[in-house]
Amino acid sequence: MKLRTVALTKDFPTKAGPLRVLDEIEIGVHAREFVCLLGSSGCGKSTLLAIAAGLEQPTSGAVLLDGEPVVGPGAHCGLVFQSFSLYPWRTVAQNVAFGLEVAGLGREAKRRRVADYLEVMGLTEFANALPRQLSGGMKQRTAIARALATEPEVLLLDEPFGSLDAQTRASMQELILDVWRRLGTTILMVTHDVEEAALLSNRVYVLSPRPGRVAAEVPMNLPAVRDRSLRREPSFQSLCHDLDDLLAATMKPETAPVL
Amino acid sequence: MTDHATMAEPVLDAAVAEPPAPARRRGGRPPATGFLRVREEIPDGLRRVLVVASVATPLVLWALLSATHAVKPLFLPSPAAVFRAGWHLAESGQLWTDASATLQRVAIGFALVVVVSVPLGLAMGTFPSVRAVFEPMIGFVRYMPAPAFIPLLIVWLGFGEPAKITLLFIGTVFFNTVMTADVACQVPKELIHASYTLGAGRWTVVRKVVIPHSVPGIIDAMRVNVAATWNLVVVAELIAAQEGLGYRITRAQRFLQTDQIFAVLLVIGVIGVSFDLGFRLLRNTVARWAKP
Numbered sequence: 001m002k003l004r005t006v007a008l009t010k011d012f013p014t015k016a017g018p019l020r021v022l023d024e025i026e027i028g029v030h031a032r033e034f035v036c037l038l039g040s041s042g043c044g045k046s047t048l049l050a051i052a053a054g055l056e057q058p059t060s061g062a063v064l065l066d067g068e069p070v071v072g073p074g075a076h077c078g079l080v081f082q083s084f085s086l087y088p089w090r091t092v093a094q095n096v097a098f099g100l101e102v103a104g105l106g107r108e109a110k111r112r113r114v115a116d117y118l119e120v121m122g123l124t125e126f127a128n129a130l131p132r133q134l135s136g137g138m139k140q141r142t143a144i145a146r147a148l149a150t151e152p153e154v155l156l157l158d159e160p161f162g163s164l165d166a167q168t169r170a171s172m173q174e175l176i177l178d179v180w181r182r183l184g185t186t187i188l189m190v191t192h193d194v195e196e197a198a199l200l201s202n203r204v205y206v207l208s209p210r211p212g213r214v215a216a217e218v219p220m221n222l223p224a225v226r227d228r229s230l231r232r233e234p235s236f237q238s239l240c241h242d243l244d245d246l247l248a249a250t251m252k253p254e255t256a257p258v259l
Numbered sequence: 260m261t262d263h264a265t266m267a268e269p270v271l272d273a274a275v276a277e278p279p280a281p282a283r284r285r286g287g288r289p290p291a292t293g294f295l296r297v298r299e300e301i302p303d304g305l306r307r308v309l310v311v312a313s314v315a316t317p318l319v320l321w322a323l324l325s326a327t328h329a330v331k332p333l334f335l336p337s338p339a340a341v342f343r344a345g346w347h348l349a350e351s352g353q354l355w356t357d358a359s360a361t362l363q364r365v366a367i368g369f370a371l372v373v374v375v376s377v378p379l380g381l382a383m384g385t386f387p388s389v390r391a392v393f394e395p396m397i398g399f400v401r402y403m404p405a406p407a408f409i410p411l412l413i414v415w416l417g418f419g420e421p422a423k424i425t426l427l428f429i430g431t432v433f434f435n436t437v438m439t440a441d442v443a444c445q446v447p448k449e450l451i452h453a454s455y456t457l458g459a460g461r462w463t464v465v466r467k468v469v470i471p472h473s474v475p476g477i478i479d480a481m482r483v484n485v486a487a488t489w490n491l492v493v494v495a496e497l498i499a500a501q502e503g504l505g506y507r508i509t510r511a512q513r514f515l516q517t518d519q520i521f522a523v524l525l526v527i528g529v530i531g532v533s534f535d536l537g538f539r540l541l542r543n544t545v546a547r548w549a550k551p
Binding site: 053055072074077078079080081085087089098099101102103143146150152156 | 452453474
């Protein structure tokens with residue numbers, strides 16, 4: 001296992017006492033594997049990703065990277081948010097260069113690495129554009145290029161395509177699959193979209209909400225070549241139906257929030 | 260001719276005939292097209308007319324009031340008299356001495372304000388612990404009107420320059436600190452988290468994320484607060500000074516030279532507006548990315 005959580009539990013303090021968000025989560029991602037965390041809102045999947053990145057501390061349990069505990073954030077773990085989170089004052093190329101500047105890479109090495117990842121994400125001609133001049137899809141390409149440029153051991157994606165329109169999302173899904181195959185990155189991605197999880201990942205963890213628990217672990221035995229034509233395959237559709245049923249089974253009637 | 264006549268006959272085709280007037284209309288009023296459109300752009304021509312009118316109207320009213328002698332010249336001197344008084348002040352060199360004395364006070368006072376408030380505000384906005392230490396006191400002192408400190412400042416520092424500069428400082432520094440802190444608070448948390456996962460440490464985040472993100476907001480805060488310093492310097496000079504635009508006003512009042520008071524007020528306004536434009540220009544040059 002490249003990345004693994006051990007009995008990961010997270011409580012948030014509230015006025016009514018601690019609220020359990022994640023309960024004894026045990027998940028793992030093999031090297032070069034693409035794993036999705038599928039869950040409805042409130043299952044703590046973003047919190048789980050933040051803990052995996054070392055940005056938040058678990059109440060108990062641990063995150064292990066190559067068997068060693070993750071104690072804080074760093075370039076070992078790239079993270080991409082739904083909201084892009086680009087530096088608005090930096091051009092696309094300068095955004096991608098951020099992590100390399102921090103790592104103290106030499107000028108020439110930095111320039112080459114930035115050019116490589118701009119190329120990988122199809123951004124070369126946008127190198128000198130500012131984020132506000134870009135479409136949502138281009139912004140997210142930049143954020144992914146920035147996260148990949150430091151060559152992290154694991155790439156964490158937090159609903160990265162959630163704010164994109166359907167057409168852009170479909171082409172981004174194909175792009176990330178292509179990048180994953182070419183670079184052999186280890187990817188853990190959070191999504192609430194059943195089709196997206198089925199299309200992209202090797203394995204899906206279905207999470208149940210309040211508190212977040214692993215409800216099911218589903219291997220995706222789909223052909224290696226996955227593109228949009230796969231969506232029309234009966235085997236793909238039945239897989240989606242299965243995931244959908246699993247997800248629906250985790251849903252509990254909404255209870256009024258405790259104020 | 261006959262052909263034309265038949266052509267002109269009303270056509271009673273159902274497809275061409277006017278539809279019957281609708282019994283009622285749906286939706287509210289159509290959006291206004293001219294003057295009062297909520298947050299919509301107005302035509303350039305209209306904007307120019309409005310801007311010119313907003314400057315010209317008071318000037319014309321002023322000229323009319325003084326030309327018709329509706330108000331005594333002592334209370335409201337004519338535009339021509341004010342212009343003459345201003346010309347006279349400029350020609351004698353007095354205006355430049357006064358303006359440069361006042362500008363120098365503002366420059367020193369506001370530079371001190373920036374040196375203290377920008378780092379402190381950034382620290383308060385970045386670290387909740389620093390905010391907790393400074394915010395209660397600043398929030399309290401900020402509401403004490405600076406001119407109320409004048410008697411104390413005279414006791415402490417005398418009538419010289421240090422008292423005036425200190426007045427400008429305490430009148431502006433707290434506002435600029437709080438506004439800078441609020442600007443630094445606006446840095447999205449996800450941007451900071453993304454930076455950590457790119458390998459940045461805390462100080463790198465402050466240096467490479469918090470500060471650049473805050474630059475346009477800091478300049479905006481300075482633009483707002485330099486106006487307060489500019490107002491206060493005139494107050495400071497009303498107390499005790501040998502030169503300065505505020506001093507010139509007090510002196511002119513002593514000799515009932517209202518035309519001179521008006522001239523100096525106009526100069527004060529013009530310099531103030533150029534501060535504003537200068538800071539806008541600075542913001543749009545230094546932080547093009549945040550240009551609205």
